[in-house]
Amino acid sequence: MAVRAAVAGASGYAGGEILRLLLQHPEAEVGALTGHANAGQALGGLQPQLAPLADRVLQPTSAETLAGHDVVFLALPHGQSGALAEQLGDGPLIIDCGADFRLADAADWERFYGSPHAGTWPYGLPELPGAREALKGSARVAVPGCYPTAVTLALFPAYAAGLTEPEAVIVAASGTSGAGRSLKPHLLGTEVMGAMSPYGVGGTHRHTPEITQNLSAVAGERVTVSFTPTLAPMPRGILATCSARARPGVTAAGLRRAYAEALAGEPFVRLLPEGQWPTTAAVAGSNAVQIQVALDEAAGRVIAISAVDNLTKGTAGGAVQSMNIALGLPEELGLSTIGVAP
Amino acid sequence: MAVRAAVAGASGYAGGEILRLLLQHPEAEVGALTGHANAGQALGGLQPQLAPLADRVLQPTSAETLAGHDVVFLALPHGQSGALAEQLGDGPLIIDCGADFRLADAADWERFYGSPHAGTWPYGLPELPGAREALKGSARVAVPGCYPTAVTLALFPAYAAGLTEPEAVIVAASGTSGAGRSLKPHLLGTEVMGAMSPYGVGGTHRHTPEITQNLSAVAGERVTVSFTPTLAPMPRGILATCSARARPGVTAAGLRRAYAEALAGEPFVRLLPEGQWPTTAAVAGSNAVQIQVALDEAAGRVIAISAVDNLTKGTAGGAVQSMNIALGLPEELGLSTIGVAP
Amino acid sequence: MAVRAAVAGASGYAGGEILRLLLQHPEAEVGALTGHANAGQALGGLQPQLAPLADRVLQPTSAETLAGHDVVFLALPHGQSGALAEQLGDGPLIIDCGADFRLADAADWERFYGSPHAGTWPYGLPELPGAREALKGSARVAVPGCYPTAVTLALFPAYAAGLTEPEAVIVAASGTSGAGRSLKPHLLGTEVMGAMSPYGVGGTHRHTPEITQNLSAVAGERVTVSFTPTLAPMPRGILATCSARARPGVTAAGLRRAYAEALAGEPFVRLLPEGQWPTTAAVAGSNAVQIQVALDEAAGRVIAISAVDNLTKGTAGGAVQSMNIALGLPEELGLSTIGVAP
Amino acid sequence: MAVRAAVAGASGYAGGEILRLLLQHPEAEVGALTGHANAGQALGGLQPQLAPLADRVLQPTSAETLAGHDVVFLALPHGQSGALAEQLGDGPLIIDCGADFRLADAADWERFYGSPHAGTWPYGLPELPGAREALKGSARVAVPGCYPTAVTLALFPAYAAGLTEPEAVIVAASGTSGAGRSLKPHLLGTEVMGAMSPYGVGGTHRHTPEITQNLSAVAGERVTVSFTPTLAPMPRGILATCSARARPGVTAAGLRRAYAEALAGEPFVRLLPEGQWPTTAAVAGSNAVQIQVALDEAAGRVIAISAVDNLTKGTAGGAVQSMNIALGLPEELGLSTIGVAP
Secondary structure, eight states: OOEEEEEESTTSHHHHHHHHHHHTOTTEEEEEEEESTTTTSBHHHHOTTBGGGTTOBOEEOSHHHHTTOSEEEEOOOTTSHHHHHHHHTTSSEEEEOSSTTTOSOHHHHHHHHOSOOOOOOOBSOTTSTTHHHHHTTOSEEEOOOHHHHHHHHHHHHHHHTTOEEEEEEEEEEEOGGGGOSSOOGGGBHHHHTTOOEEOSTTTTSTHHHHHHHHHHHHHTSOOEEEEEEEEOSSSSOEEEEEEEEEOTTOOHHHHHHHHHHHHTTOSSEEEOOTTOOOOHHHHTTSSOEEEEEEEETTTTEEEEEEEEOTTIIIIIHHHHHHHHHHHTSOTTTTOOOBOOOO | OOEEEEEESTTSHHHHHHHHHHHTOTTEEEEEEEESTTTTSBHHHHOTTBGGGTTOBOEEOSHHHHTTOSEEEEOOOTTSHHHHHHHHTTSSEEEEOSSTTTOSOHHHHHHHHOSOOOOOOOBSOTTSTTHHHHHTTOSEEEOOOHHHHHHHHHHHHHHHTTOEEEEEEEEEEEOGGGGOSSOOGGGBHHHHTTOOEEOSTTTTSTTHHHHHHHHHHHHTSOOEEEEEEEEOSSSSOEEEEEEEEEOTTOOHHHHHHHHHHHHTTOSSEEEOOTTOOOOHHHHTTSSOEEEEEEEETTTTEEEEEEEEOTTIIIIIHHHHHHHHHHHTSOTTTTOOOBOOOO | OOEEEEEESTTSHHHHHHHHHHHTOTTEEEEEEEESTTTTSBHHHHOTTBGGGTTOBOEEOSHHHHOSOSEEEEOOOTTSHHHHHHHHTTSSEEEEOSSTTTOSOHHHHHHHHOSOOOOOOOBSOTTSTTHHHHHTTOSEEEOOOHHHHHHHHHHHHHHHTTOEEEEEEEEEEEOGGGGOSSOOGGGBHHHHTTOOEEOSTTTTSTHHHHHHHHHHHHHTSOOEEEEEEEEOSSSSOEEEEEEEEEOTTOOHHHHHHHHHHHHTTOSSEEEOOTTOOOOHHHHTTSSOEEEEEEEETTTTEEEEEEEEOTTIIIIIHHHHHHHHHHHTSOTTTTOOOBOOOO | OOEEEEEESTTSHHHHHHHHHHHTOTTEEEEEEEESTTTTSBHHHHOTTBGGGTTOBOEEOSHHHHOSOSEEEEOOOTTSHHHHHHHHTTSSEEEEOSSTTTOSOHHHHHHHHOSOOOOOOOBSOTTSTTHHHHHTTOSEEEOOOHHHHHHHHHHHHHHHTTOEEEEEEEEEEEOGGGGOSSOOGGGBHHHHTTOOEEOSTTTTSTHHHHHHHHHHHHHTSOOEEEEEEEEOSSSSOEEEEEEEEEOTTOOHHHHHHHHHHHHTTOSSEEEOOTTOOOOHHHHTTSSOEEEEEEEETTTTEEEEEEEEOTTIIIIIHHHHHHHHHHHTSOTTTTOOOBOOOO
């Protein structure tokens, strides 16, 4: 069986990473590649790392060019996925790396994205309780945001076990590819090297409601989330430093046990041995997630830290992992837990 | 008047930065330079950026070599300052960039540093209420840690104005020079480039009690501090992302007003205009501090963020600023708010 | 005496660095600041490192806004300086950081810049034999390109002493600020971090004729130059690795002596002790130049290597140094040989 | 068939990269892992990117621990391979990533390495004329140095076609992993970020005779090599900028044709389309080589530039490629031309 896959938005960072993974996936075959401003250009100059596809030319993004594939990956600005999906119909598995179908609360969607709510699709974070089942056989997948992936995996075991109060404080550092490939002054190399800076402060980042939705679902009650993203001088990777007030009676041993149980059997998530801390370098280019947890007894808080590659597990790897599940393939097929380090 | 200054520990990063600032200080004259393992070597190979001192040779660190100066800067591992200060006597102004004389609580000291408590000296963070007065004319200065400098400046206005609950959650990213110049595997360039990683998690970092002491003093009650430091792939700079639960009735306007008032007239600290966020690049090599604050109403938290250069305002600049105050010189002499960017 | 200075192009990297130096120059006073697309904006958001100028607003670049100053620094795209200078007349010292008045050969100019030749102004590289004299009292200065600064200083002593054949091979690595602040995809931080890449290969870079002109003038014969620039993952700095065939009879000792003599007394250029090699970090933010030279006897070549900060000695520092000379101020005024490192 | 492979020196950067590739090689099985100072430690803390091997413990490096494998990779300091190979006997394929068996000229070896010459083994650069044949069925492989890999691939087509004079000038920039994992002050992250610096200048770098040997073999005459390595602020990658005087009559079209012909059919080496230049980012983590070439008519030189990953194609990937050939496996097995970028 060969799964023929199209990628819409193939000139961006997410699109490039999807292609990188598809090229190494034993059951996938790369079909149509589409772009918007770059339609008509060869991929070799846009994604020079994808040598086997150097001579492939981008087509315009449309239902026509994307039709006739088993899987269609959408790596587009938000607001475009719904109409395309409708035109493509029930045939293909459609995997949306954008935000359009992630949020259940229409008011949240409208407040943060300023456009009409499109609905929800099965959520491509298989590690979240219940999510893996919902993905099996689905014809639609909403891939999580990169920050929600990192944060949810760090904190859900604590909430699932009832160990933490419903208020989480999260500070996450992301590599600059998380900000995409658009030309903005603050993303110039000259500006970002040597610089750490925050953005979307005060609860204004669009991933805040998605994090809230995930943690609240696990906790069984509304979790209040304070989320501050920062931009770090590296191309890839997210380090999410998350904490929440510990419930009375929580012990370090009990906390660790809860994490070990919640993460047991997960092929891509690893609770590190005590004394070892996550580092983004170790997961670069892989679908691996490193997790570590500690109880700060003096501060009365659980500290949970995760490292992911924002482009891989945080976007394209999560998308391929979801594709595998949806199509009934082995979940780990074509994906790796081996980082490209140093 | 020329102030003759000796620097103990001149081959480390803090020592080098003190020398960089002294060379540009109109009233300072660089006297003895001492080292431990590097005694006998010329400075040119150790601190190649200090061209005017290239031929100066390091002497061994001892009371003899340090005697006869108006000011002695100590940039030594902790535990060495007390005995040296005693031997040097009352003559010179002694400015300790180490931790020995920062903590008032002997139990805290012993728990975090594992050695006998030495006492306290006037604290070299002039912006902290009361600190500037205590430094005037003092013969001793305890320079704050780099993280406590960044965090205290970000949060003290909120606590001074009674706007926040006594629980603070802090995640700070530091450039690698903050970890010093000792040869440790995780500090190799190959390891740190492309990597964000935490350390000292769970309240174990030695700067935790110092942050607690500062914030509690301002708040007038014990502040519980959750502090997580992370290492960022840049040589210099600290970005401190701090938050605390807002007290009832706090408004964004009131918060901003409190910060503007608390920081008014401070020569090195700047509350940025609304919409602009601190970045470590903008303060690199300078004594400047950038601060921004926001109220996250949904999360009920005040978010305060600061950027400093860990080596300048976070260590050597704070030391020179304190020297100026202690000696009765203009506080800004030889210091700058102009960062070396991009 | 206060020298009132205007800066045209104040929102770019060169303009920002000129301002950084002027703010620290004891005789300079910052006058009008102009921009093109950014006219009307406050400098605080564009050059956040220049805290003292945060509230200054950019005016449009025109003779009107630039009139009435003692010195006018032009940091503009090429082709604009001539007309502005004519309108400003003989009153002010005009220092052009662009290329317009660097090349004597009209054919070279037209081939590399594609526009009519404007002529030449005294060349702002005082270390070049004869250049310092020509700058004294001049009302016009053409500041050298950043690469020509680094390369000329590395190689002129060998040519001045007749030690090398008239063919030089140069490979230089530049920080990304050398490519300016315009929004180009390959300058995004995500692209440049982790990447070394060449550009302007095969003699096509515009600095090639300027390097050729400088070396040929010193050699007294046409020097053939092979110049390859590369972009390095750092914001600032140039490392120029230059070599030329050694003439018969050249010895390592003779080579070193020639360099020591040629560079003796230069306030900003330092021939490093044997065994120490230049590094861009050591000169960051300073007007210093580090030089080292070696004779490769097996290959029969002289290897000369220099490190400069492309924005400081390579542009703004060279400009201020030239201003000092032109105005009869001490050449080192407001400039430093102390790098901001680590 | 499963190829059981041992890795001696598994805690270093070369050893880690060999393991990363072996884990993704469909015919390889990871056997004994050995170390020296780290023997007894689990790999998880030393190579955190190799999640599947986290619990494997390093054994001491000895013939006993390495015996009983089909392939033994040696990633050891020079001088140790010969004795180990003798003890291991003719059974296993031994692939030496060190320098011991690369140089044919005993005098060169002794001058550059200061120890007795061990001899030569078939050279693991299959793209070099004749090398692929020599590797087939061999029980021994000497893996080339990282710089010689990059430089030889850039220049051999010009020499093979007789287009260039026998004098080459090479300046190469390497990521810091090329300097290994030993704790040296100049390799600290704080020192290398923001810094370009040369080392081994003047023909003293140990890769100089290896480059000379390769180019001379292709040229059929002694090629004089001027080689200057530089350290760049990135963890991986080599950009080699190479040039040689063009022979009379060489044209740009003829040069390009020669390269196209020499590299035709090579699975890992790609001559880029005109106008596109190599970048280390595009080959990171892959066995790909990007090549571009230009004729600088004014300077009379051929400029040939290559980008490789020093750890992959420059070391571990070249080793696995050679293993595949030696064992009669498909040459590309387990290797990729897809870089991990951005």
